[in-house]
Amino acid sequence: MPTRFDLPADFRWGASTAAYQIEGAVDEDGRGPSVWDVFAARPGAVRDGHTGRTACDHYHRYAEDIALMRELGLDGYRFSIAWPRIQPTGAGPANPAGLAFYDRLVDALLAAGITPLPTLFHWDLPQALEDGGGWLARDTAYRFAEYTEHVVDRLGDRVPAWITLNEPFVHMVFGYALGTHAPGRTLMLEALPVAHHQLLGHGLAAAVLRERGHQVLIANNLTPVWPAGDDPADVAAAAAYDALHNRLFTDPLLLGRYPDLSAFGVAEDLGGSVRPGDLKLISAPGLDGLGLNFYNPTRIAAPIGPELPFTEAEIADVPRTAFGWPVVPDSLRELLLGLRERYGDALPPITITENGCSVEDRVAPDGTVDDRFRIDYMASHLDALAEAVAQGVDVRGYYTWSLIDNFEWAEGLGRQRFGLVHVDFETQRRTLKASYAWYRDLIAVHRKRFRS
């Protein structure tokens, strides 16, 4: 059986982070407020009242963090650009000091031999745009394309490939349907225009990038969906959930159409938001790669109430992460093969843009962090990935979530640690975990194998 040691010679090793989760420095150098600053300030919104005000202080410590990446031997680093640093109110000219930060970051990465892979939107919308409707407003898609132009004009000479959006599904559901993330709206199915406007923003930004000769990816959170039983009601519920979680954010890009959401009582125009020509704008620029953020499979049963056509069911008898997420590594292989089956030749090469787990990591008195659970998680997922590759799925790289422990959204700081590097949020001290050494060795072994 193929394993992680059999991945192809040009397979790329990386790690991921996101601006609001690591940077801090929320009011420095002209940065405007984002929806996350405003949301986190609401009492009860984030556990223990934490915010991203300081987070990992990466804005000031990026050189130290890049040294950690270089030691690790990374080929690539996925980070996100904070829109409110570039356009404090989400419109108008670029803020030179904001661009200058990412300029320094990109130069320092290149000097360390690491390819920058920026994400243009990882959930930190300028609050001024939220005040105008956020992603419920069509105009936000056009603002996103303008912001993209500012960034690409400045960094495009050194950055070959870009990720437009991070997990538009999660942003829509947590941010606009359930209200557990910023901007904290509770619109349930009325949040669906947010799907369309994000995808339209992707399409418009992708056109800007493509015109300038850049490669374009999107990072989608995808999950294999398992019906809880053979009962047709469970099977139908699973299909409905699959349409919402997976197809809604991938079919328009690869097939130029929306999936059937009639089980939700939703028409094809997604609440009136889809206009003639939009699907062409979304699909026409094409994708050079599909970024896949993968954490766990999902088990779905027939609905228990009238609100939604599904209910989530427990996956029993499997290990769980500190977050409670089920660990089923082979489901990554299943997902990759399923994508190839579903999209055939329309499927671009895949890059795993996030994969990892939270563990209750503690620094032992001798200064070590024994996160064997994370090593097992990563090793088993990489083996499953290698099997999919051996079965013909084109996967180009693996970016683990995350390089360092960080601000985990509604869970705040310190509860859900996803890093290869432990962060003490009081002192900002970084401590390498066992998984850091393990990943470093894996990358080194892979390189050596193809050099000799």
Ligand code: FCB
């Ligand atoms: C993903 C997010 C990322 C991180 C991980 C744990 O949904 O993209 O920012 O929070 O989950």
